[in-house]
Amino acid sequence: MKYNYAASCLFGLEGLVAGELREMGAEDVAAENGRVFFSGGTEILCRANICSRFAERIMLYMGSFKASTFDELFEGVKALPWEAFIGRDDAFPVKGWSINSRLHSVPGCQSIIKKAVVERLKSVYGISWFKESGAGYRISFSVMKDMVSLYIDTSGEGLHKRGYRPKSNAAPIKETLAAAMAYLTGIFDDSQVYDPFCGSGTILIESAMLAAGMAPGIRRRFAAESFEQIPTSLWHDERERARASVKRDISFMAYGSDIDKAAVSLTTANAAAAGVGRLVKAHVADISGFTTSAPSGKVITNPPYGERLSDKKHAEQLYRTMGGLFIKKPGWRYSIISPEERFEAIFGRRADKRRKLYNGMIQCQLYMYFKVK
Numbered sequence: 001m002k003y004n005y006a007a008s009c010l011f012g013l014e015g016l017v018a019g020e021l022r023e024m025g026a027e028d029v030a031a032e033n034g035r036v037f038f039s040g041g042t043e044i045l046c047r048a049n050i051c052s053r054f055a056e057r058i059m060l061y062m063g064s065f066k067a068s069t070f071d072e073l074f075e076g077v078k079a080l081p082w083e084a085f086i087g088r089d090d091a092f093p094v095k096g097w098s099i100n101s102r103l104h105s106v107p108g109c110q111s112i113i114k115k116a117v118v119e120r121l122k123s124v125y126g127i128s129w130f131k132e133s134g135a136g137y138r139i140s141f142s143v144m145k146d147m148v149s150l151y152i153d154t155s156g157e158g159l160h161k162r163g164y165r166p167k168s169n170a171a172p173i174k175e176t177l178a179a180a181m182a183y184l185t186g187i188f189d190d191s192q193v194y195d196p197f198c199g200s201g202t203i204l205i206e207s208a209m210l211a212a213g214m215a216p217g218i219r220r221r222f223a224a225e226s227f228e229q230i231p232t233s234l235w236h237d238e239r240e241r242a243r244a245s246v247k248r249d250i251s252f253m254a255y256g257s258d259i260d261k262a263a264v265s266l267t268t269a270n271a272a273a274a275g276v277g278r279l280v281k282a283h284v285a286d287i288s289g290f291t292t293s294a295p296s297g298k299v300i301t302n303p304p305y306g307e308r309l310s311d312k313k314h315a316e317q318l319y320r321t322m323g324g325l326f327i328k329k330p331g332w333r334y335s336i337i338s339p340e341e342r343f344e345a346i347f348g349r350r351a352d353k354r355r356k357l358y359n360g361m362i363q364c365q366l367y368m369y370f371k372v373k
């Protein structure tokens with residue numbers, strides 16, 4: 001049976017999500033703002049959840065329609081085949097958002113959508129009361145310029161929650177964004193990666209998992225594991241498939257440092273929890289002492305940036321220090337993410353390439369330096 005799906009992702013990562021989904025065998029892949037639509041069998045649903053590095057969620061796509069009144073919303077929702085997924089005992093909470101639309105009240109939309117699904121299921125199952133004690137089919141909606149789209153979430157917790165980072169430092173980067181930074185810098189199974197502001201180690205860990213071909217979701221569970229449409233054996237087969245593609249005996253290494261001792265301990269603990277403890281080493285150091293005699297390497301980093309003026313000044317000083325240390329050298333690449341628009345001027349060099357990325361709601365650039373001349 002072929003279904004339609006949508007992957008949600010951070011703005012700026014749509015192309016990467018589309019690429020990885022195609023590689024997984026997804027069909028009809030089409031990227032939009034913050035969403036990538038695709039289709040395929042239920043094995044693709046399992047595979048995308050287990051293997052995606054860049055998506056936030058994998059959802060069943062139920063449909064879209066125009067609605068500018070609650071009546072239109074009700075009728076549009078009621079017309080969709082909810083019974084194809086939601087059984088008579090299943091739970092179906094509703095969540096979503098609305099932007100630039102006449103239906104701007106999110107709680108209002110939420111309650112109308114719930115009522116419409118109940119109405120549809122009442123007529124199909126011939127019951128008037130839903131216990132909602134079974135599997136959870138979370139309905140997700142978006143209303144954008146009066147266009148309503150409806151989905152059923154299959155991921156549960158967001159896919160950035162790989163399960164290896166129960167604890168983090170004060171300003172951790174999202175795992176999906178760290179994975180994108182690693183991918184865009186170009187990681188191979190013999191790369192040497194450095195993060196001199198490693199914090200809880202996210203960039204090092206995501207780089208190591210990418211180098212080793214480790215599926216990020218292999219150690220966690222997903223909402224759709226309790227969907228009756230998907231046999232348990234399929235999840236098992238897809239996990240085995242993912243395990244079989246892990247590369248052993250690679251020469252990749254990731255080295256982290258941080259001024260904060262607690263951050264270094266977190267990096268080591270998180271890397272072990274992610275199954276890449278052997279590939280990640282970290283030590284306490286100030287950026288000003290950053291040196292390496294290695295012939296080649298990739299620095300991928302997320303330095304501190306400040307909201308308050310004093311923090312901003314400190315961040316600027318660090319950018320200046322980095323500019324003096326990250327010099328043009330054959331075999332070396334530097335990728336630095338920052339929301340600071342004057343980054344290049346403070347760092348002291350124009351980036352060879354820039355890529356707009358969003359760290360949550362904060363617009364950043366990934367400044368990439370790789371040219372030697």
Ligand SMILES: C[S@@+](CC[C@H](N)C(=O)[O-])C[C@H]1O[C@@H](n2cnc3c(N)ncnc32)[C@H](O)[C@@H]1O
Nearest residue numbers: 172173197199200202258259260286287302304
């Ligand atoms: C934005 S956080 C990095 C977060 C990291 N990417 C993660 O996912 O956890 C910046 C880190 O820089 C460290 N730091 C601040 N000043 C530093 C300095 N002078 N030298 C080295 N590390 C420093 C902080 O301790 C903090 O862990």
